Structure formats: structure tokens, C-alpha cells
Amino acid sequence: MSASAQLPAPPQPVEEVQPPSTEVGVLGWLHHNLFNSKLNGLLTIVLGVVVLVVIIGLAQWMLFDARWGVITDNMRLFLVGRFPQEEIWRVWLALTLVSLASGLTAGSSSSGAVRMLATMLMAGQLMLAALILVSGLGLVAALALVAGAVVVLLAMLIAGRFRIRRLWTSLIWLAAAISGVLLLAGLGETSILPTVSTTVWGGLLLTMVLSVAGILLSFPLGVLLAVGRRSRLPVVRIVSTTYIELIRAVPLISILFMAQFLFPLVLPEGLRIDNVIRAIGGITLFSAAYVAENVRGGLQAIPAGQHEAAFAIGLRTWQTTVFIVLPQALRITIPANVGLFISLLKDTTLAYIIGLLEILGIGRAVLAQPEWLGTQFEVYFFVAAVFFVLSYTLSQASYRLEKELGIGER
Amino acid sequence: MPDDQGHERTSIPFYRDVRVLAVITQVVFLAAVLLVLGWLLNNLLVNSAIRGITTSFSWLDLRAGFTPGESVIPYTVDDTYARALFVGLLNTIMVSVVGIFLATLIGLVFGVARLSSNWLVSKIALTYVEIFRNTPVLVQLLVIYFVIFLQMPRVQESIVLPLDMYLSQRGFYMPRPEVAENGVIWFVAVIVALIGFFGLWWYAGRREADGRPTLGLRWIASGVLIGLPLLVWLLIPGGPIAFENPELGTFNMSGGLRFSPEFAAMTVGLALFTAAFIAEVIRGGIQAVSKGQLEAARTIGLKEGEVLRLVILPQALRVIVPPLTSQYLNLIKNSSLALAIGFADVFNVSRTISEQTGQPVSVLLIVMAVYLIISLLTSVLMNFYNRMVQIHER
Numbered sequence: 150m151s152a153s154a155q156l157p158a159p160p161q162p163v164e165e166v167q168p169p170s171t172e173v174g175v176l177g178w179l180h181h182n183l184f185n186s187k188l189n190g191l192l193t194i195v196l197g198v199v200v201l202v203v204i205i206g207l208a209q210w211m212l213f214d215a216r217w218g219v220i221t222d223n224m225r226l227f228l229v230g231r232f233p234q235e236e237i238w239r240v241w242l243a244l245t246l247v248s249l250a251s252g253l254t255a256g257s258s259s260s261g262a263v264r265m266l267a268t269m270l271m272a273g274q275l276m277l278a279a280l281i282l283v284s285g286l287g288l289v290a291a292l293a294l295v296a297g298a299v300v301v302l303l304a305m306l307i308a309g310r311f312r313i314r315r316l317w318t319s320l321i322w323l324a325a326a327i328s329g330v331l332l333l334a335g336l337g338e339t340s341i342l343p344t345v346s347t348t349v350w351g352g353l354l355l356t357m358v359l360s361v362a363g364i365l366l367s368f369p370l371g372v373l374l375a376v377g378r379r380s381r382l383p384v385v386r387i388v389s390t391t392y393i394e395l396i397r398a399v400p401l402i403s404i405l406f407m408a409q410f411l412f413p414l415v416l417p418e419g420l421r422i423d424n425v426i427r428a429i430g431g432i433t434l435f436s437a438a439y440v441a442e443n444v445r446g447g448l449q450a451i452p453a454g455q456h457e458a459a460f461a462i463g464l465r466t467w468q469t470t471v472f473i474v475l476p477q478a479l480r481i482t483i484p485a486n487v488g489l490f491i492s493l494l495k496d497t498t499l500a501y502i503i504g505l506l507e508i509l510g511i512g513r514a515v516l517a518q519p520e521w522l523g524t525q526f527e528v529y530f531f532v533a534a535v536f537f538v539l540s541y542t543l544s545q546a547s548y549r550l551e552k553e554l555g556i557g558e559r
Numbered sequence: 560m561p562d563d564q565g566h567e568r569t570s571i572p573f574y575r576d577v578r579v580l581a582v583i584t585q586v587v588f589l590a591a592v593l594l595v596l597g598w599l600l601n602n603l604l605v606n607s608a609i610r611g612i613t614t615s616f617s618w619l620d621l622r623a624g625f626t627p628g629e630s631v632i633p634y635t636v637d638d639t640y641a642r643a644l645f646v647g648l649l650n651t652i653m654v655s656v657v658g659i660f661l662a663t664l665i666g667l668v669f670g671v672a673r674l675s676s677n678w679l680v681s682k683i684a685l686t687y688v689e690i691f692r693n694t695p696v697l698v699q700l701l702v703i704y705f706v707i708f709l710q711m712p713r714v715q716e717s718i719v720l721p722l723d724m725y726l727s728q729r730g731f732y733m734p735r736p737e738v739a740e741n742g743v744i745w746f747v748a749v750i751v752a753l754i755g756f757f758g759l760w761w762y763a764g765r766r767e768a769d770g771r772p773t774l775g776l777r778w779i780a781s782g783v784l785i786g787l788p789l790l791v792w793l794l795i796p797g798g799p800i801a802f803e804n805p806e807l808g809t810f811n812m813s814g815g816l817r818f819s820p821e822f823a824a825m826t827v828g829l830a831l832f833t834a835a836f837i838a839e840v841i842r843g844g845i846q847a848v849s850k851g852q853l854e855a856a857r858t859i860g861l862k863e864g865e866v867l868r869l870v871i872l873p874q875a876l877r878v879i880v881p882p883l884t885s886q887y888l889n890l891i892k893n894s895s896l897a898l899a900i901g902f903a904d905v906f907n908v909s910r911t912i913s914e915q916t917g918q919p920v921s922v923l924l925i926v927m928a929v930y931l932i933i934s935l936l937t938s939v940l941m942n943f944y945n946r947m948v949q950i951h952e953r
Binding site for chain 2: 183185189196383384388400401407413509514
């Protein structure tokens with residue numbers, strides 16, 4: 150008699166039942182996301198047809214009907230305006246300096262968002278190089294831009310090996326900015342770098358100059374205004390608040406016109422400033438109020454304990470503000486200020502109304518030529534696409550930065 | 560002088576006394592601000608005198624000699640600059656009000672669409688939002704005006720829309736509603752119905768709060784609201800509102816209500832741009848209501864409509880209203896871009912006046928004051944609404 154006879158039969162393997170084919174894989178995805186009810190199914194079909202028609206129509210226009218010659222033939226205007234041909238290397242060199250500084254910063258930084266921005270600068274230069282090649286603007290310009298992209302990559306790799314300290318990257322940025330401005334504007338008529346009048350600056354170059362100068366110059370003013378608005382001294386508070394609220398209540402275009410007409414009038418007789426500087430001044434005064442509101446948000450987020458602790462160890466009010474509160478507040482306002490920069494970048498198109506030839510102004514000037522009659526959509530499409538690429542990528546980087554800083558998760 | 564503990568009391572020197580320091584700082588700050596302003600003002604006066612610019616506002620009463628492109632009030636070439644500015648102001652308000660209405664509507668649709676369970680719907684909404692948020696509003700306005708509205712067919716070949724509406728290069732034409740004979744009676748009936756509706760509804764609420772049956776009063780109220788105007792409408796022969804239809808003549812449309820291409824481009828352009836931001840505001844507001852609220856509301860047996868009306872919306876509105884206010888203000892300020900497409904808003908009119916009179920400073924001051932007042936009024940209105948939707952804690 151064997152024990153095994155009394156043992157129950159070994160359990161049959163459980164039959165694996167596959168989920169219905171409509172719940173998994175492609176079919177399941179379709180079922181859940183597009184056809185989860187009769188109404189949604191109908192909506193999907195109708196909208197799908199509409200989307201297809203739009204995409205096919207747009208593709209057809211872009212590939213066959215559009216006269217892209219209006220862009221490629223005027224590519225130089227769109228990029229740098231009427232910047233003299235023989236001095237154009239200075240623009241590329243300035244861009245390469247910025248590439249170097251960005252690459253070094255990104256390589257030494259542990260922030261993914263900063264590295265993403267440097268990568269975008271690299272990709273952007275390669276894209277520009279491709280555009281230049283297509284437009285037959287010359288191999289040299291295209292190579293200069295490819296070189297700029299390579300500089301970003303190399304600088305990132307080198308800085309990745311030997312982490313450069315923040316003090317040094319800051320100094321490199323300062324040097325790049327100063328030499329960039331000198332390269333673009335020149336040192337005087339007789340020197341090796343002849344002066345290039347700002348009246349011939351234009352296109353994407355001018356768009357970038359207006360927005361970058363605007364945000365950088367408005368930043369210190371905005372910080373002062375924000376601190377002033379939070380001051381315990383009523384007079385300081387009232388003056389700052391009045392400035393911020395007055396500026397925020399009026400449209401940018403009215404400030405630009407004011408800069409155009411009022412700046413020459415309120416400055417002493419004989420001091421003449423040109424159009425571009427006036428526009429930068431107007432943009433600076435305008436965005437300072439918005440920077441101030443962003444920074445105020447940051448200041449309010451710093452807990453009162455920080456003030457009290459600083460006071461307890463004997464710091465004075467200004468020391469508390471400069472060494473304790475501002476460093477923390479400014480850090481968390483970076484994403485908001487990137488957002489401000491994005492909207493400022495788009496708002497520089499308003500400079501076209503006061504007669505500057507930034508990228509939209511160039512577009513309008515090109516459209517005024519009789520040979521390019523009827524190419525409006527091509528021109529606006531190109532201008533909008535340039536802004537879309539810049540604005541979309543910047544906002545993605547800002548979103549990433551926000552996550553890294555942990556804003557909104559505390 | 561020793562105090563009661565026997566310590567020697569030293570008085571604080573005035574230059575270390577925070578109270579004195581505060582006063583001194585403020586006086587110095589104010590003096591510096593006034594000094595800079597005074598210097599600028601002095602330069603302004605000197606330079607103005609040299610160039611023959613006055614800072615007075617006497618030009619307001621002069622004959623303007625030009626007509627703004629369109630006007631909702633009667634206006635002739637002989638009217639004053641002040642009246643021209645007023646015409647511009649009315650146009651700005653018109654564009655802003657219609658633009659805000661359209662933007663809120665479009666933004667609501669796309670904001671809700673972003674949250675749709677239908678993948679295609681939410682992706683279309685996302686594409687819309689990204690395209691309009693990431694391109695300059697000025698470029699959008701130029702495209703809508705020059706590429707869409709000015710490329711419409713000539714007036715003889717107008718696109719005929721249903722309900723006697725026409726779309727052409729000359730703009731958008733629709734029937735002009737007019738109060739017909741005896742039509743006033745109908746409007747009176749509407750007002751009576753409204754009063755009756757709110758009265759009955761309020762009374763039903765009172766009864767409900769006291770625990771008494773509502774006796775179907777809410778149904779009766781709704782019946783009054785719909786029934787009374789309908790009844791009176793049918794009683795008046797030909798209806799209370801007559802429509803004057805636009806007629807296509809040989810060269811132009813006549814009659815009807817006309818919206819110029821400039822007006823149409825401004826409202827549509829501003830609405831589409833602002834709607835992209837409003838959509839994000841509304842999506843954020845709805846997502847800010849915690850999921851537990853939705854589940855709890857369903858658990859206690861509320862119907863889907865009630866869940867939305869009584870639970871989700873009141874909580875979402877608290878988050879939505881403040882950023883919505885700043886979007887409305889942005890739309891109003893962006894209406895000054897009318898200059899680029901030639902719509903006669905207050906800013907555009909002021910540019911013409913400034914060129915004609917050669918008084919850029921005082922004209923700009925007036926216009927900036929106008930925007931300041933509009934912005935303040937909108938803020939006050941929206942803050943009032945905001946206070947209504949916030950939690951009233953007891």
C-alpha cells in the first residue's frame with residue numbers, strides 16, 4: 150500500500166485567461182482613450198476627419214504652394230537686419246562667446262534644466278546653420294554656427310571633467326556679455342572694430358538684444374522695487390507701490406511711445422540717444438514692475454523665522470535682506486522670471502510699431518516689396534514659427550527648473 | 560541716573576535710534592526721488608519750450624478735422640479732439656467687452672476639453688493652447704486681419720451664412736434687431752417674468768430652509784420664466800422684435816448691422832490669444848478641486864449636473880477668478896495693438912491727434928490715464944466678484 154495512492158491528484162495548472170482583446174494593447178488603448186462611449190466615439194471620428202483635412206491641407210501648402218523664396222532670399226535680413234556684410238563675423242563671434250559661457254556653465258551645473266538650455270542652444274545653432282545653407286547665405290556663416298554648436302558641446306564636456314566654480318562661470322558670463330556688446334556695437338570709427346550703428350541692427354539679432362537687455366537691466370530695478378514695496382518705511386513703500394501699479398495698468402505700447410517721445414525731452418539738451426536704446430529703456434521700465442511682482446511673491450514665501458533668526462544673531466535690516474532673505478527669494482522666483490522673459494520676448498514684436506526692424510518689422514518691410522506680393526502667410530508663418538520654437542523650448546526648460554527647485558511641492 | 564536695579568542707564572545716541580533713523584531714511588529717500596523727478600521735469604519744460612511743445616490740454620477743444628474709422632455715436636469732421644478721443648474710448652470698450660466674452664467662452668471650451676477622457680479631444684486642446692500661447696499676439700492679429708479678413712471675397716461674392724449673415728472684405732453683416740410696434744409690451748413681460756421667477760425661487764428656498772415642502776414652486780417659477788414671454792410673443796402679431804436684414808446692392812451691402820473687418824479681427828484675435836491662457840486657468844482651477852470632493856458628492860447621491868454646479872464649480876471658481884482677472888486686464892491692454900491694423904481704438908485715435916497737434920506728451924498722459932482708470936475699474940469689479948465666490952467663514 151503506497152502512501153501516494155491516498156494523496157489527492159496534483160492540482161491542475163490554472164488555465165490562464167487572457168483579458169479580452171479590447172482591453173489591452175492597441176485595441177485596448179483605442180477603446181479607453183477614443184471610443185469609451187458612443188458620444189466619444191462619434192466625437193473622435195468627426196474630429197479625426199477635421200484634423201486630417203487640416204493637416205493634409207497645411208502639408209500640401211507648405212510643400213507645394215508656399216513661396217518660401219520670400220524667406221530664403223531675405224534670410225540675412227531676417228537674421229541680422231542690415232548689419233554690414235563685412236562685419237557680420239562679429240555677430241557669429243559674439244554668439245560663439247555666449248556658446249562658450251553657456252557650455253561651461255551647463256557642464257559645471259548639476260541642474261538638468263541648465264544642461265537642457267545649453268543643448269537647445271546647440272540645436273538652435275545647428276538649425277540656423279541649416280537655414281543658412283538652404284538660403285545660400287554662404288558656407289562661412291553656416292560653418293561659424295556649426296562651430297558655435299561644437300563649442301557648446303566641447304565646453305560642456307571640459308567643464309564636466311573639471312567642475313568650474315560658480316564665481317568663475319559668473320566672471321566668464323560677464324566677460325562674454327561685455328565683449329559681445331563691444332563686438333556688436335564697435336569701439337569707434339578708427340579702431341579695428343568700427344562702430345556699427347544700432348540703426349542697422351535688425352531681425353532676430355535685434356529681437357534677442359531687446360529682450361535679453363530688457364530682462365537683465367530690469368532685474369536690479371525690479372528687485373529694488375520689490376524690497377521697497379515690502380519696506381516698513383511708509384514713504385518708500387508708497388513710492389514703490391505707486392510705480393509698480395501705474396506701470397502695470399498701462400499697455401507696453403504706450404510705454405514704448407513714451408520712451409520714444411518723452412526720453413529725448415526729459416534728458417538734458419544735447420544728450421541724444423538712439424531708437425534702440427530708447428526702446429530698451431522703455432522695455433526696462435516696463436518689465437521692472439513685473440519683475441518686482443515676481444520677486445515680491447518670492448519674498449512673501451520666505452518664512453518670518455528667517456527674519457527673526459537673522460535679527461537674533463544681530464544682523465541689521467539691510468544685512469538680513471541682502472544675505473538672508475534675497476538669496477532664498479530670488480532662487481524660487483527664477484521660473485516666474487523665465488516666464489516673464491518668454492512673454493517679453495514675444496512682446497518685443499511691439500517695437501515694430503515704433504519703427505524698429507526686429508524680426509516682425511523685417512517681415513513687414515519684406516512684404517512691402519512688390520516682388521513678394523501675396524506671400525503674407527509665408528512671412529507670418531516663419532516669424533511665428535521662430536517665436537514658437539524659442540518660447541516653447543524655454544517654457545519646457547522653465548517647467549523642468551520649477552520641478553528641480555521643488556516649487557509648489559512644499 | 561541709576562534705575563531701580565541700580566544699572567547705569569545710558570541713553571541711545573540719536574544716530575542709532577531706529578525711530579529717528581526711519582524718519583531720516585524716509586526724508587532722504589523722498590528728497591532724492593523728488594530731486595530726480597524735478598530735474599526731469601525741468602528738462603522737460605526747457606526742452607518743450609525750445610521745440611514749441613506745450614504741456615497744456617487746450618487742444619482738447621479744437622476741431623479734429625478727421626474721422627475715426629468707425630464710431631458708435633454720431634461723429635463729424637467738425638467735432639473736437641475730446642469727442643474723437645471719446646469715440647476711441649467707446650471702441651476700446653466695445654472690443655474689450657466682446658473680446659472678453661468670446662475669450663471666456665472659447666477658453667472654457669478648451670479648458671474643459673483639456674480634461675476630456677477622449678485622447679484626441681484633449682490633444683487638440685493642448686495643441687491650440689501651445690500654438691496661441693507661444694506666438695506673439697501681434698503676429699496673430701496681423702495674420703487674422705491681413706491673411707483672413709482682408710482675403711475674404713469681394714462684397715458681391717459675400718459668403719452667405721445662415722440667418723441672413725454675410726462675410727466679405729467689407730466685414731461681417733448680420734440682421735439688425737429693432738423693437739417692433741407693441742414690442743415694448745414683450746420687454747415688460749420679460750421683466751415681470753424675471754421678477755416672478757426670482758421671487759418664487761427665493762420663496763421656495765425659504766420654505767426649504769424651514770423644512771416645509773416646496774410645493775413644486777421651483778417648477779412653477781421656471782414655467783413663469785419661459786411661459787410668460789412666450790405667450791406674449793405669440794400674442795403680438797409679427798413678433799416683438801423686427802429684423803432689418805442686410806441687402807446686397809450692386810456695389811455694397813445696405814442695412815443690417817455691420818462689423819468692420821478691423822473690429823472683427825481685433826475681437827477674434829484678442830479672444831483666441833487670451834482664450835489659450837484662460838483655458839489653462841480653468842483647467843488648473845478644476846484640477847485644484849480634490850478628487851475626494853467629486854467622489855464624496857457622487858456617494859451622497861448627487862446627479863452629475865448637481866456635482867458640477869454645487870461641488871466642483873464653487874470650489875474651482877475660488878482658484879480661477881484671480882488669474883482670470885489678470886487675463887481680462889491683459890486683453891484690455893492688448894486692445895491697444897489696434898494701432899497695427901488700423902482699428903480706431905483710443906490709442907490709435909490718440910496717435911492721430913498727437914501727430915496733428917504735435918503735442919505727444921499731453922496726449923500720451925491722457926491716454927495712459929484712460930487705461931489706468933479702465934484697469935482700476937475692472938480690478939474693482941472683479942475683486943467684488945472674487946469676494947462673492949470666496950469662502951465666507953463664520
